[in-house]
Amino acid sequence: MKRSIATDGRKVLRLQSGLEIRLDTLWATGLLCAAALGFSALAISVGATRTGLQDFIALLTGAKLDEGQLFALLDVRLPRLVLGFMAGWCVALTGAMLQSMSQNPLADPGLLGLSQGSMVTILLLMVFAPAAPIGLVPVAAILGGLGVAALLLWLTGGGQSDGLAIVLMGIAVETVLSSVTSIMILYLPPETSFAVSDWLAGSLFQASWDVIGALAPWFALSLPAILLLGRALRCYDLGEETAMSLGEPVRRTKPVILFTSVLLTSAAVTAVGPLAFLGVMAPHLANALCPSSGRARLVLSGLTGGVLVIGADALTRRFAGDLAIPIGLALTLLGVPLFVISMRLRAVLTQQRT
Amino acid sequence: MTRLFILLICVLTAPTSFAAERSVTDDAGRTVTMPASPERIIVLHEPLIGVPLAELGLPPVGSYGRNDDGGTQMAADFYRLVLGDRAPDPLPRGIGALGNMDLEKMRSLEPDLIIGTEHDLEKAELLSAIAPVYLQNSSTGRVRGFNAEESLAGLLGLEAAFEDRKAAYLARLEAVRAALPKDPREQDYLVIFLSDQINAVGEMAGMVQALEDLGYSRLSPDRDSTVSGFGATLLVPLSAEVFGRLDPDLLVVMNSFGKNARDEAAIRQSLDRIVPGWQHFLKPAREGRILFVDSALVTTPTVASAMHMLDAIESWAKK
Numbered sequence: 175m176k177r178s179i180a181t182d183g184r185k186v187l188r189l190q191s192g193l194e195i196r197l198d199t200l201w202a203t204g205l206l207c208a209a210a211l212g213f214s215a216l217a218i219s220v221g222a223t224r225t226g227l228q229d230f231i232a233l234l235t236g237a238k239l240d241e242g243q244l245f246a247l248l249d250v251r252l253p254r255l256v257l258g259f260m261a262g263w264c265v266a267l268t269g270a271m272l273q274s275m276s277q278n279p280l281a282d283p284g285l286l287g288l289s290q291g292s293m294v295t296i297l298l299l300m301v302f303a304p305a306a307p308i309g310l311v312p313v314a315a316i317l318g319g320l321g322v323a324a325l326l327l328w329l330t331g332g333g334q335s336d337g338l339a340i341v342l343m344g345i346a347v348e349t350v351l352s353s354v355t356s357i358m359i360l361y362l363p364p365e366t367s368f369a370v371s372d373w374l375a376g377s378l379f380q381a382s383w384d385v386i387g388a389l390a391p392w393f394a395l396s397l398p399a400i401l402l403l404g405r406a407l408r409c410y411d412l413g414e415e416t417a418m419s420l421g422e423p424v425r426r427t428k429p430v431i432l433f434t435s436v437l438l439t440s441a442a443v444t445a446v447g448p449l450a451f452l453g454v455m456a457p458h459l460a461n462a463l464c465p466s467s468g469r470a471r472l473v474l475s476g477l478t479g480g481v482l483v484i485g486a487d488a489l490t491r492r493f494a495g496d497l498a499i500p501i502g503l504a505l506t507l508l509g510v511p512l513f514v515i516s517m518r519l520r521a522v523l524t525q526q527r528t
Numbered sequence: 529m530t531r532l533f534i535l536l537i538c539v540l541t542a543p544t545s546f547a548a549e550r551s552v553t554d555d556a557g558r559t560v561t562m563p564a565s566p567e568r569i570i571v572l573h574e575p576l577i578g579v580p581l582a583e584l585g586l587p588p589v590g591s592y593g594r595n596d597d598g599g600t601q602m603a604a605d606f607y608r609l610v611l612g613d614r615a616p617d618p619l620p621r622g623i624g625a626l627g628n629m630d631l632e633k634m635r636s637l638e639p640d641l642i643i644g645t646e647h648d649l650e651k652a653e654l655l656s657a658i659a660p661v662y663l664q665n666s667s668t669g670r671v672r673g674f675n676a677e678e679s680l681a682g683l684l685g686l687e688a689a690f691e692d693r694k695a696a697y698l699a700r701l702e703a704v705r706a707a708l709p710k711d712p713r714e715q716d717y718l719v720i721f722l723s724d725q726i727n728a729v730g731e732m733a734g735m736v737q738a739l740e741d742l743g744y745s746r747l748s749p750d751r752d753s754t755v756s757g758f759g760a761t762l763l764v765p766l767s768a769e770v771f772g773r774l775d776p777d778l779l780v781v782m783n784s785f786g787k788n789a790r791d792e793a794a795i796r797q798s799l800d801r802i803v804p805g806w807q808h809f810l811k812p813a814r815e816g817r818i819l820f821v822d823s824a825l826v827t828t829p830t831v832a833s834a835m836h837m838l839d840a841i842e843s844w845a846k847k
Contacts, residue, residue: 221630221632222630222632222633222636223632223635223636242632242635242636245631245632245635245657246632246635249631249657250631250632379628379629379651379654380650380651380654382654494625497625499628500627500628
């Protein structure tokens with residue numbers, strides 16, 4: 175491993191295997207990891223029970239805590255933290271994938287209707303098979319998301335269509351599915367309707383090791399997906415025609431990217447509900463921190479998504495007091511100002527350059 | 529001899545330890561193993577579960593919608609308003625912000641039973657890590673009058689307390705019926721709940737119990753085809769046009785308990801906003817057959833709410 179200069183003049187760390195990692199990417203990753211650790215420390219320390227980071231570290235080193243402290247740390251705070259990070263990672267990663275694939279900076283699972291597809295099938299399951307086992311919920315979510323993805327591919331002529339066509343068709347499908355969701359909520363029995371409304375606001379209340387166990391395989395799937403699809407997405411970032419001229423088999427990789435996005439989105443939606451705007455916001459914030467593409471962009475976006483969710487949750491739990499703020503709203507409160515600032519900074523820098 | 533004595537104690541106490549817990553089936557069809565005589569109950573709904581329990585003499589230790597010091601987070605303090613002198617002292621403590629239950633706070637109250645409504649089904653498994661969770665039907669047309677309180681009394685072995693309250697209620701019922709100018713058995717009623725729209729109220733709560741025990745019958749869809757879906761849910765939305773044509777013998781109107789102002793002046797103001805000119809064309813209003821009540825007092829499924837409704841009807845009859 176040695177430091178060197180890449181062809182674009184940036185400093186890189188070159189591994190023996192030939193893999194190059196830009197130093198600014200490493201710094202950004204380190205910064206995001208530090209932010210994740212900082213927010214984790216806050217999240218572990220906030221709650222009604224008198225316990226916190228010191229007790230947690232003591233627990234890891236073999237100390238014994240009382241039942242109340244164990245419950246607070248292991249059954250409430252830690253599951254919430256882990257689930258929030260995993261869900262944020264999955265949604266942000268999906269946003270980054272879809273933005274590269276469609277070459278549209280606004281694309282995210284919500285905009286393309288993938289989240290709505292999952293929500294509609296979950297609602298259908300609740301309405302027509304209320305006694306169905308809870309394990310069927312993620313299956314329904316994946317089927318709904320896949321259905322929308324297949325519909326999008328069919329409506330846009332498979333892998334031949336350009337990114338704009340996918341986004342426009344996605345918006346149309348999303349609008350229709352949102353209407354279906356609204357109608358179903360209106361006509362659901364009130365108790366189901368209340369539960370669904372809670373879930374639609376996004377919530378980490380149901381965080382438990384069981385829910386984490388259900389999301390973990392999909393979270394793990396994201397790691398090989400980053401390795402395998404990163405190169406293809408780097409080519410997509412250059413435009414579809416350039417990607418093809420670089421040898422990228424667009425007709426094959428586009429459905430694979432869409433399929434992976436569906437799996438990750440559906441799993442996250444099932445666990446915590448829709449995390450509105452995170453898929454758009456996190457990749458842009460990651461890009462503002464360190465402009466990148468391919469695998470680096472995916473990793474930075476995923477980390478940013480995870481950090482945003484656990485940060486928003488920890489800060490609202492610490493400062494909101496008796497005001498209930500669902501995670502979807504907390505994310506908006508924390509993320510949107512950051513998003514606006516980063517966009518404004520980028521605009522100012524662009525003006526200065528020109 | 530000592531061993532024999534120890535064995536005797538074990539034999540005598542064994543049935544006690546078995547009897548300390550029992551299995552019941554809740555209204556969601558779940559089997560719940562709960563203490564035989566729970567003492568530290570957390571309720572997930574104040575007006576629908578907490579107030580009936582407090583009226584039965586077993587006030588909850590924790591109640592959704594309250595602060596840590598027992599102060600209410602809602603517009604109406606149901607325990608104090610509905611129960612008056614019988615309100616729990618101290619008031620139940622809170623279990624987190626409205627819309628955001630705090631599992632750690634709940635556990636710190638050391639509950640031996642959590643009682644929720646059918647709306648809490650998806651939370652039941654999670655909350656079971658703290659204490660057994662019993663789900664009681666409390667709304668959406670599944671209960672009628674104050675029979676949710678009667679069910680809770682049966683669950684918790686408080687039947688005697690319920691019967692005492694009911695006896696007082698029945699005596700009061702006869703007194704109020706005697707004070708009415710016309711025989712209510714030949715009359716119908718309709719209860720209107722004003723939120724940001726006009727809603728017809730279904731079958732639940734103490735007010736409906738009082739009205740129907742007096743003999744009033746709910747405005748029949750056969751007699752007025754503009755009103756449909758009665759009894760199916762707590763609230764049935766009505767258009768202003770339909771509302772203007774309604775003509776029950778007794779029209780009961782109330783503001784939402786989400787509002788701070790729920791007296792007659794505030795209800796008239798709400799009606800002015802939603803249905804301008806209502807007092808000129810609404811027949812029950814023109815003929816003095818309209819009754820304004822405080823929703824916080826009469827909408828819990830308790831004997832106390834039924835008594836408040838009887839008080840309101842008696843005051844109206846004397847005018």
